[in-house]
Amino acid sequence: MRRTIGILGTFVAGTVALHADLSTAESRRVQEAATVLDEIHAVPDKDIPQELWDKADCVIVVPSLKKAAFVFGGEYGKGLMSCRRGEIWSAPVFMALGKGSWGLQIGAEAIDLVLLVMNERGMEKLLQNKVSLGAEASVAAGPVGRDARAATDAQMNAEILSYSRTQGLFAGINLSGGVLKPDPDDNKDLYGGQVSPRDVLMNGTEAPPAARPFMAALGRRK
Secondary structure, eight states: OHHHHHHHHHHHHHHHHHTOOOOHHHHHHHHHHHHHHHHHHTOGGGSOOHHHHHHOSEEEEEEEEEGGGGTSSSOOEEEEEEEEETTEEOOOEEEEEEOOSSOOOTTOSEEEEEEEEOSHHHHHHHTSSOEEBTTTBOEEEOOOSSOGGGOOHHHHHOSEEEEEEETTEEEEOOOTTOEEEEOHHHHHHHHTSOOOHHHHHHTTOOOOGGGHHHHHHHHTOO
């Protein structure tokens, strides 16, 4: 009995440790990504059109992308990606956004990015090792407002629609030249070991407790 209790205690401790290794920065990133979604959805006239949100296969949120990250090179903006499986959003994975040629809006110290992956083709590309936006996956600045009918042909045919928010302004942004890829180190921290982004996003992996704020924000906008 004592041996059984000891084994059980080890198992429980291991289970707790499995989702207890997020750094302060990673935990803050989860919360900030959730806050970005909550705040943009709170203003329907300045939000992503519901029709586009309903059609999206995946969403990526990169909060507080710092201006310095695009000055010195070698740094990344980091965020979370979730994909829709029927009516349910998948557990998220951390993604890294590499330097692009677009730059930040004049005078902005930081921006929040929201990317909608509009079809399975775009999703499959993002599940590869990395994808170059505009070259390997088509990307366009997304339309803003209640009605998606104002979107251009380029926007409606893009694999990825991209948005930025800075100083209270939410608008489409062209991210051509950026590179998106899964962040293996942060995902290892989130899931307690090496994980395949495809398995997490496509095979019903349970979202760890640390991801709950982001999952709750996704659930508020079906």
